[in-house]
Amino acid sequence: MASQQTINLVRSKASPQHELSEIDKSLRKSVYAAIIVFLCAAVITGSVYAVLSYENTILTSQKKTLLERVKKDIQLEAYYRSIKDRVQIVQSAMSNKRPCAQVLDSIASFVSPPVLTSINLGDSNTISISFRTSSLDTILSVVTSVINQTDQKHYADPTLVSLTIDKDGVYLSTISFKALF
């Protein structure tokens, strides 16, 4: 009787002991990796902390010294800051001044007393001048001068407010314009 020879192609099942050993091995590898990462992180963070802490101590001490230097001149700082604040106000106040003498000079360049009877400076830099003359040429000359000043951007908005002639044949005229200070 021929003996039956069989080949078992099915892989024999690994023993639970072997499986456990594999898990242990991979777990150990992971733990080693974790420990290495942890130690590296600890060394890096520790070093950074030490450096920053040292820097912080030095800077704090520097700050203390600087504060002492600044506090020594606290009165001077108060003056300086007040000057900085005040300068802005004074600058604005200065720009709000109206150089009236310049206006008078400018008017005097084309009309003067006794022809000129009044000069009136009002709000919004409006100036009105009144003059009396028996010559129409004088009126034309004044009007031309005001227009010239307007062309030169010294005045704006020139207006002939009134022009009358009295019984003696004397012209009374008022011209207004805005002075561009």
Add this chain to the structure above:
Amino acid sequence: MKELQVIIEKYKESLISSILFLLVILGTIYGIIPVVKTILHLYQEVGNITKSNKILSNKATLLENLSEDAYKQELNDLIAAVPNDKSIPTILNTIDAVANESRVEITSFSLSNVGSIASTSASVKSSKGKSSGSTLLSLMVGIRGSYENIYSFLAKINNVRRFFSIRMFNIFFPDTNTIDVLIGMDAFYAPLSPLSDTTNLPLEQLSTKEEDLLITIAQMPDYSHITQGAQRVIPSENEMRTNPFSL
């Protein structure tokens, strides 16, 4: 007991690995993470202190190069130009002195809205005052003199250290040499801003424009503290007037 020993023996390695893993996690949670947080905080603090030190260092250097007396004087000059309060005596002194220098007679003087009982911070600024950052005190001055003297008054009043702005004027030229002029002016004033703790705030250097303004102000004549009569031109007998405002 024997069974437990067997189990421990069997899972010993896994157990050790697990405990180590747990320790790494705990170490990370209770060690690394708090240190990282502290580092971030420290980093921020170091940045702030560095910035603050830079400001303080610049400020200390700037202040060390300044003269307290010079800046006190410059502040006084600025306050003379635009005082902290209405400072009516300085208005009167200045107008009186300018009138005296220009040889014009003061025929009338009136101040409007002087009597505010509120503090300066409670007073409302006019539109012009708002634009200049200061409050305005309106006044009307009547002056009498020759055209040249009135011209001199108008020119000088714009160039004195107590700041005025001429709001309006009416000049009538009569047949005589003497002219009466009514001038509406505004006197500027602004309270000093309260000083808070500015230790850690930067201090900017005065610009050239600001330095120039200080020089201009310093060069302007200051009549605000001249006592009446101190620089008065004594009029001749025929120039004597009974008006208390006159020269």
